[in-house]
Amino acid sequence: MTTLRPDLAIIAEHVTPAARILDVGCGDGELMAWLRDTRHVDARGIELDGTNVSAAVARGLSVVQGDADTDLANYPTDAFDYAILSQTLQTTRAPDKVLGELLRIGRRAFVSFPNFAYWRVRWSLAWGGRMPVTPALPVSWYATENIHQLTIDDFRAFVAERGITVENAWFLTGNRRTSAAGANLRAEHAVFLIRR
Template sequence: MTGLRPDLAVIARNVAEGTRVLDIGCGDGALMAALRDTRGVDARGLEIDPVNVAAAVARGLSVVQGDADTDLADYPDQSFDYAILSQTLQTSTRPGAVLNDLLRIGRRAFVSFPNFAHWRVRLSLLWGGRMPVTRLLPERWYETPNIHHVTIDDFRAMVAERGVVVERSWFLSGDKRTGSAAANLFAEHAVFLLSRNSRPR
């Protein structure tokens, strides 16, 4: 999908046509608009930033202002085919609870996040002793909305502990796909498609 951020393009290509989607932390609605216009998706959004909410509504999208940490409890079980959380997990106060809600609300969930174990991040800490500023992590440590520095291996462990099935995963270096074997070292960004295998612990 042209014009979308790389992780959003991956998600857009893998959402089934004609489904119902909740995009949590939807920003200005770019993904929702692409899904509506190219896949015939019934897309709804939740976004904390009022400026982004206004921009999404101006696109003709159904978006409400809300916080993933507190407002997901208002959504009924299995009310969407997909719940999407892109570049938001690491900004949430309680990522485990947010993940549980995603898989309660949606039959499947897409989660994407920046990988803090990428080799450039490690090198910046090793040689410079400072938190890195990169294209995907452009804010300095005191300005970033990221409050949890998650790695691909951390996320894999978290979903395994919760009995969550990883149906598919994609790893990105810049705008290109990279292999899964050493993704924790070489991928800047990860996208996971998840489903529930058992009740949350």
């Protein structure tokens, strides 16, 4: 479909044309630009890294520098059709609060994250005794931005405990989709579409 990263391609495929979106942790704006150009969405973004903000703005995108942990509170309730948090949840200081804010400001939210229960991660810990370095987790423990590692089953339990509705979920190993059965062991990444 596109040259987008696999989790972003799934999100892009399922965003309704002409929707209002907020991409939280939008990086250089790759997803936003694709959605603007192909789905004609009203795209806004928030990004912590100033270099990424500059790159996104250079693409003609409306992106502000900000922190998901503190700045989402400034957005009005139901301001967006979709709030998107791709590969960012595990880097936030208060992921539970960030998810609450996503579901407040967006009618629906896409959340993608690396699965720390993936079998290769487990293998690395069990047999090597060290934190894994994989294509999905490409840096050593001391250089990672990940501060709240989670698994697919952790996320499923989190949304169930809070009465959050999961509209859809996709599980990926590399760029291949994996079934929901056994995803906690077999999937490197997950993408969830959730709503209040």
